[in-house]
Amino acid sequence: MKKLSIVDIANHLNVSKTTISFILNGRAEEKRIGKELVERVQKFVEEVGYKPNSLAKSLRTGKSNIIGLMVEDISNPFFSAIARLIEDRAYKNGYKIIYCSTDNDTLKTRELINMFRDRHVDGYIIAPPKGIEDDIRSLLKDGMPVVLFDRHLPNVSTDFVEIDNLFSSYNATKHLIQQGYKDIAFITFASGQTQMQARLQGYHNALNESGYKPVVEEIVFNQNEDLIIAPITNFLKKNKKLDAVFFGTNHVGTCGLKVINSLGIKVPSDLAVVSFDDYDVFKLFSPPVTAIAQPIEAIADSVITVLLNKLNTSSQHISSQSIILKTDFNIRGSSKTTTR
Amino acid sequence: MKKLSIVDIANHLNVSKTTISFILNGRAEEKRIGKELVERVQKFVEEVGYKPNSLAKSLRTGKSNIIGLMVEDISNPFFSAIARLIEDRAYKNGYKIIYCSTDNDTLKTRELINMFRDRHVDGYIIAPPKGIEDDIRSLLKDGMPVVLFDRHLPNVSTDFVEIDNLFSSYNATKHLIQQGYKDIAFITFASGQTQMQARLQGYHNALNESGYKPVVEEIVFNQNEDLIIAPITNFLKKNKKLDAVFFGTNHVGTCGLKVINSLGIKVPSDLAVVSFDDYDVFKLFSPPVTAIAQPIEAIADSVITVLLNKLNTSSQHISSQSIILKTDFNIRGSSKTTTR
DNA sequence: AAATGCAGTTAAATCGATTTATCAGCCCGT
DNA sequence: ACGGGCTGATAAATCGATTTAACTGCATTT
Numbered sequence: 001m002k003k004l005s006i007v008d009i010a011n012h013l014n015v016s017k018t019t020i021s022f023i024l025n026g027r028a029e030e031k032r033i034g035k036e037l038v039e040r041v042q043k044f045v046e047e048v049g050y051k052p053n054s055l056a057k058s059l060r061t062g063k064s065n066i067i068g069l070m071v072e073d074i075s076n077p078f079f080s081a082i083a084r085l086i087e088d089r090a091y092k093n094g095y096k097i098i099y100c101s102t103d104n105d106t107l108k109t110r111e112l113i114n115m116f117r118d119r120h121v122d123g124y125i126i127a128p129p130k131g132i133e134d135d136i137r138s139l140l141k142d143g144m145p146v147v148l149f150d151r152h153l154p155n156v157s158t159d160f161v162e163i164d165n166l167f168s169s170y171n172a173t174k175h176l177i178q179q180g181y182k183d184i185a186f187i188t189f190a191s192g193q194t195q196m197q198a199r200l201q202g203y204h205n206a207l208n209e210s211g212y213k214p215v216v217e218e219i220v221f222n223q224n225e226d227l228i229i230a231p232i233t234n235f236l237k238k239n240k241k242l243d244a245v246f247f248g249t250n251h252v253g254t255c256g257l258k259v260i261n262s263l264g265i266k267v268p269s270d271l272a273v274v275s276f277d278d279y280d281v282f283k284l285f286s287p288p289v290t291a292i293a294q295p296i297e298a299i300a301d302s303v304i305t306v307l308l309n310k311l312n313t314s315s316q317h318i319s320s321q322s323i324i325l326k327t328d329f330n331i332r333g334s335s336k337t338t339t340r
Numbered sequence: 341m342k343k344l345s346i347v348d349i350a351n352h353l354n355v356s357k358t359t360i361s362f363i364l365n366g367r368a369e370e371k372r373i374g375k376e377l378v379e380r381v382q383k384f385v386e387e388v389g390y391k392p393n394s395l396a397k398s399l400r401t402g403k404s405n406i407i408g409l410m411v412e413d414i415s416n417p418f419f420s421a422i423a424r425l426i427e428d429r430a431y432k433n434g435y436k437i438i439y440c441s442t443d444n445d446t447l448k449t450r451e452l453i454n455m456f457r458d459r460h461v462d463g464y465i466i467a468p469p470k471g472i473e474d475d476i477r478s479l480l481k482d483g484m485p486v487v488l489f490d491r492h493l494p495n496v497s498t499d500f501v502e503i504d505n506l507f508s509s510y511n512a513t514k515h516l517i518q519q520g521y522k523d524i525a526f527i528t529f530a531s532g533q534t535q536m537q538a539r540l541q542g543y544h545n546a547l548n549e550s551g552y553k554p555v556v557e558e559i560v561f562n563q564n565e566d567l568i569i570a571p572i573t574n575f576l577k578k579n580k581k582l583d584a585v586f587f588g589t590n591h592v593g594t595c596g597l598k599v600i601n602s603l604g605i606k607v608p609s610d611l612a613v614v615s616f617d618d619y620d621v622f623k624l625f626s627p628p629v630t631a632i633a634q635p636i637e638a639i640a641d642s643v644i645t646v647l648l649n650k651l652n653t654s655s656q657h658i659s660s661q662s663i664i665l666k667t668d669f670n671i672r673g674s675s676k677t678t679t680r
Numbered sequence: 681a682a683a684t685g686c687a688g689t690t691a692a693a694t695c696g697a698t699t700t701a702t703c704a705g706c707c708c709g710t
Numbered sequence: 711a712c713g714g715g716c717t718g719a720t721a722a723a724t725c726g727a728t729t730t731a732a733c734t735g736c737a738t739t740t
Contacts, residue, residue, distance in 0.1 A: 005725090005726055005727080006726065006727060006728095007726075007727095015689085015690090016689065016690040016691075017690090017726090017727085017728095018689075018690055018691080018692095018728085018729080019688090019689065019690070021727070021728060021729085022689095022728095022729095025728080031688085031689085032686085032687055032688055032689085033687095033688065033689075034687090034688065034689090037688085037689090051454075051458055052726080052727060052728095053399075053460075053725085053726050053727060054458050054459055054460075054727090055395055055398050055399045055404070055459075055460055055725085055726080055727085056399055056695090056725070056726035056727035056728085057726080057727055057728075058395050058695095058727090059393075059395045059396055059399055059694095059695050059696070059697090059725090059726080059727075059728095060694070060695050060726085060727055060728045060729080061695090061727085061728065061729095062695085064395070066438075073424065074414070074420050074423055074424050074427065075417070075420045075421045075423070075424040077415070077417060077420075080414050080415045080416075080417075080420040081415045083414055083415070084413065084414050084415040084441060087414065087439075087440060087441060088441075091440065091452075096438055096440075096455060096459065097438065097439070097440070098406075098436055098437065098438050099427075099437065099439060100427060100431065100436075100437070101424060101427060101428075112431075114391075115436060118391055118393075118394050119394060119395075119436065120393075120394075120395055254620050254624070257624050258623070258624065261624065280594050280621050281620050281621050281624055283598070284594070284597050284598065284601065284621055284624070284625055285624055285625070285626070286625070286626035345695090345696055345697080346696065346697060346698095347696075347697095355719085355720090356719065356720040356721075357696090357697085357698095357720090358698085358699080358719080358720055358721080358722095359718090359719060359720070361697070361698060361699085362698095362699095362719095365698080371718085371719085372716090372717055372718055372719085373718065373719075374717090374718065374719090377718085377719090392696080392697060393695085393696050393697060394697090395695085395696080395697085396695070396696035396697035396698085396725090397696080397697055397698075398697090398725095399695090399696080399697075399698095399724095399725050399726070399727085400696085400697055400698045400699080400724075400725050401697085401698065401725090402725085
């Protein structure tokens with residue numbers, strides 16, 4: 001028993017396949033097809049469970065109902081949580097997701113974009129690495145709906161969803177200062193991306209206001225965790241006079257906590273800790289780590305809303321919108337209970 | 341400048357599109373096409389960067405080069421880590437991934453399978469919920485390559501990749517017993533799936549050997565974490581005489597630790613903790629939690645190897661294979677340093 | 681009576697590839 | 711001089727849908 005095609009249906013009912021197609025696409029009324037026939041067709045289609053071949057459909061219409069989702073790394077809890085929510089919303093709206101991890105590698109991302117393009121995805125959701133500007137522009141030029149998130153590309157005019165990195169970072173640093181900490185380091189991944197630049201800036205702004213000296217350590221990203229732990233270890237060993245650290249991402253923060261544990265550093269008496277991106281590790285560490293929580297649901301909602309909007313309105317006239325969301329600052333045990 | 345089709349190429353070179361197709365598919369030799377012509381075509385194709393429309397290709401050949409990946413929940417670190425690795429391997433072999441989270445919901449899974457099927461994915465990688473047996477059988481009947489992982493369906497004969505749940509669980513329980521613990525509870529999600537049944541069995545086996553009484557608490561899964569934390573809290577409050585708990589999954593384990601913290605229970609003096617599925621939270625908890633680590637890379641490798649194998653050998657004669665992998669038992673601080 | 685309009689339906693073109701079947705020369709042997 | 715066997719290439723069918731353009735009656739205008 002092969003899969004049925006529209007021709008099989010048409011033959012069986014002694015009707016033209018054109019008619020079937022019109023009926024199935026809800027254009028029966030528009031095409032003035034008799035109610036009785038419409039019903040007969042619908043009943044039969046239902047009965048045999050006929051589903052149009054979506055490939056053929058896509059080939060003809062140019063629409064695939066697939067959204068390409070490119071995150072930095074799906075195994076990062078921040079991205080996997082967002083992916084999960086985006087997936088839900090997308091499926092609910094009749095879209096499927098093809099996803100991939102870019103590793104912030106421009107070349108890899110370029111290849112993946114081409115792959116998506118080749119697959120005729122209808123829209124793109126991308127956490128873009130630097131250097132991918134031209135590829136995104138090229139997508140836009142061809143009228144593809146693109147929404148960036150987590151960061152944006154300053155020289156590309158496109159829709160994006162972000163959080164208020166500058167303020168969040170400023171605020172967290174300020175918090176440490178108010179707690180009495182003076183030698184506050186900022187440890188993060190080396191990255192020219194906007195979100196990290198903003199976080200760095202926020203940190204600097206807060207320190208400047210108080211006249212404290214910034215100490216920034218930039219780690220080169222690597223899939224191998226040991227190569228992240230090693231430089232953090234060196235850094236903390238060298239800078240013994242630090243009394244607080246601010247980690248720029250959840251991943252750095254987690255590695256940082258591992259270092260702190262292995263060096264036997266006491267939190268917060270030896271060293272206070274704050275991190276960007278809240279998650280279970282920070283909640284469960286002893287003492288729990290104060291962290292900046294991104295509004296994951298709101299991000300996912302905004303992203304998908306903006307994208308669906310672009311997908312449904314063919315008008316190219318809408319100028320691109322930037323959505324900047326607020327973060328939550330979750331102050332936890334260590335800093336609250338400590339007075340110095 | 342529209343996208344080029346094979347006809348454009350053919351016209352421009354004054355050659356038949358058939359010829360172009362043969363050359364591009366490496367059948368030039370077989371079809372005795374002149375070397376000179378082959379070169380001319382290849383050069384031009386390279387020059388203009390022509391890529392065949394993969395939809396049209398898929399429509400004709402029936403192959404989509406897409407693998408459907410269905411995990412329980414992509415935001416669970418265990419699954420997202422595996423997804424990441426599978427993604428890498430798949431892309432390296434020219435396959436893309438469409439993924440989705442089943443939530444262990446049979447109905448949702450059924451719909452997703454149909455969606456995948458509709459999209460003509462070439463193969464399926466599934467962590468199957470119960471009740472989906474018939475759908476899987478139907479896939480197999482139609483000759484679709486299917487690999488299950490993390491669990492299997494006892495009444496469906498298909499390839500699957502798993503870990504040795506029974507032994508791992510037995511071993512972990514045994515470890516607690518050897519440390520001197522007597523009142524050991526097993527807390528997990530209620531689930532009829534094979535992996536959980538095996539874990540339960542292992543726990544029971546170990547306790548039976550020692551003549552201790554099993555105490556099992558099964559939590560109903562819920563997306564809302566509060567509804568997981570609440571029953572665990574009740575359970576721990578009611579069973580004050582417990583001296584150890586064994587959590588059946590990373591998610592339960594994490595929630596369990598939250599409960600332990602909020603109740604002010606001291607680990608391991610009040611309560612020793614062991615969990616299935618190792619990850620950062622367990623490593624960084626104080627004291628670090630002993631955990632059973634699944635060999636994530638090996639699982640991903642096995643899954644993709646088995647699937648690619650099935651995809652490349654059209655012969656249906658190969659009987660299905662089951663791969664059972666060993667786990668690592670990571671004994672950490674709490675249990676090692678404590679003697680009772 | 682020819683023209684127009686409309687309701688109801690459909691034949692045929694199209695999307696962009698792959699694959700089957702065939703064809704035009706040319707050489708060879710008988 | 712004619713069938714057979716190569717070589718090198720292609721026309722046409724096919725995959726399964728959508729969409730355009732047209733066609734058949736019948737009623738209504740002009």
